[in-house]
Amino acid sequence: MNPVFHSADINRVADLCLAAGFDRLIVPSEPVALKIHFGEPGNTAYLKPEAVRPVAELVGKLHGKPFYTDCNTLYRGPRQQTSTHLDVARDHGYFLERAGADAVIPEESDQVAVEIKRKHFRQVYLGGPIARTGTLIALTHFKGHEVTGFGGTLKNLGMGCGTRLGKLKMHQDCPRCPESKTCRRNQTLEACWFGSSASVQERIVEYADGAVKGKRAGYVTFITAVSPACDCYPHNDPPIVPDLGVLVTTDPVASDQAAADLVNRAAGKDIFRALYPEVDWSAQLAYAESLGLGSRRYELVVK
């Protein structure tokens, strides 16, 4: 049972990182990937640079070299290409002077195949800067999601660290698809949303497994502006619960379980199931636990 540190005050995030032992994740002079979703233009629920800057500053104080990073989207839009994705990151305040570190977003050609040998995938395709970096800290905005029930740490790691090819592979389920004989999406990298929720959740977890394989990793989850749907939309609906603060831990499964429990407790019901009745969000947690990525049992340490 791993500790999950919680504060209702997000300004205490650096203290929580130290309580969780993040100082042991940092190797002096080595890069530290801060995995984040920079938010779609028009969306206002994404993590703001002021919220996460203390983490970048802490990494710097510990003599690590932080950089914010994400991979390009499969769907069409400004975050599909590296140059325009970097424009979005900058427009949203992700540059050294405001966020405490710069953004690095790889081209599709800069992808690394990481071997995992799991049920769905033998290997996963990750953004090069993430794959090559020994320390990864996931900075996650916790919110609802129409495919996975909620979007938390596992989704930020799995879907977020995958290249466009990786994202396609997480969404597709070609053996069950009537288009499989003629489809060329594997070559053209056009979006496909054929996979069932359970299948997509397991595939995301396998990518999350690859993203942290062999790394020193920590997880910071902001339960703020908890919108009902993902930050990939160019808009967002009002929050489904009041802001609940920030969680920090070294267990990605415990992080998502604790965040879901806090949100559902505040809502007085399973709000994600109420929003998306067809989606069993617990599938990602159960599968991640079965792979040894972490534990659904946790100790909530309130600071």
Ligand code: SF4
């Ligand atoms: S539409 Fe998607 S699931 Fe169907 S064959 Fe093409 S890539 Fe595979």
